Amino acid sequence: MSIDVGQRRRFSPDARREQILSVAVRLFGERGYAEVSTTDVAREAGVARGLINHYFGTKKDLYLEVIHVMLTVPPVALASLPDGDLPVRIDAIVGWFLDVVSRHSQSWLAAITAGGMAGDAEVDRAISSAIDAAADAVLTAVGFTAVTPPMHAMARSYVGLATSTAREWLERDVLTRAQVHRLLSLTLLTMVTSVFTDD
């Protein structure tokens, strides 16, 4: 019952990196950080454990690349948002966010809360930059050009509301998409019209 019948094969470094990384993304996505050992990744990749350290360094470094992949969302069609009225633009950005988060729910939503390793400096920085990207997307979609630091911080807060609401929708199944859409649209409208104005 030999699993790996194959001899020892040489791959291109890029190919090996990609292969190991894809296995790591899958495993870290299914279970958490602590529940996945480098031995697991090596076994499922059909590779010696030491090779992971050779390519990625530390297990935490591997995890950093994994969450980078999981948090990197194709900003496709983000520029193709309608130029209509403010409520129209808000509906568009909210719908776009719900589409994205429902597609890679198991990836993005799990990584944004650092499934298993919040508190680490580098992991927190990676998550923070992902929040920044989402906040920037919201601000540009709403139509803001000159963004002050407080406005940016409030947009980051709104991303926190969006993620927690999406979690209620996708992982708890008690809210409908329409309710989530309505909540996020109205709160964003309130923040834009009443909160951002005078800072």
Next chain:
Amino acid sequence: MSIDVGQRRRFSPDARREQILSVAVRLFGERGYAEVSTTDVAREAGVARGLINHYFGTKKDLYLEVIHVMLTVPPVALASLPDGDLPVRIDAIVGWFLDVVSRHSQSWLAAITAGGMAGDAEVDRAISSAIDAAADAVLTAVGFTAVTPPMHAMARSYVGLATSTAREWLERDVLTRAQVHRLLSLTLLTMVTSVFTDD
């Protein structure tokens, strides 16, 4: 250079538990879950490492009790909220929340995001019940009696907004308390008057 000059002393089980638990709360509050070993807790408590397992079982069980302590907030003066108009009650509950979270910021805010161990089933359940408690506090303070599941879920979402906003305020120092208060009050008012109404 002997640190512990004391002989082996016998304590009451409750006293030992409390002593070890206080040390664990401090260490897990300062650093994350993975960064603190049971050897650290045992050393700082002046106790053999095996005693921790004897009293708490697994390291994760100890961590569960730790976050239970950190997330248990004295609901003092929560019943003594003013009975005034809706904006008045909202201002009161928001101010109360900001007071609480600014006092145990290093505890509550760090534990609500499961500093180092999200994804675990039991840890997630503990955090979820803490969110439930906060959501119930918000709902009762606002004045709702009959709470439907969707409303409860929306209140949980609002708690997510509150925590992320408090994090922007306390850990990033770019928002003032007044701005945070205004944001949380206006969004809660919006949710109560426009979102909750028709579900």
Next chain:
DNA sequence: CGAGCTTGTTGACAGGCCGCCAACAAGCCG
């Protein structure tokens, strides 16, 4: 006041995971 007993406490053992590194060999090149 001393012997015995309850039980809080300890230290060591076994298993697992991680980072590191010298040795090995697959595939190219002259």
Next chain:
DNA sequence: CGGCTTGTTGGCGGCCTGTCAACAAGCTCG
């Protein structure tokens, strides 16, 4: 075909965790 570059392996040392038999602190009873 022989040598060489370098992708790849397996084992070593160290740290961490859960378990458990042995030890002793302090109470109890004769």
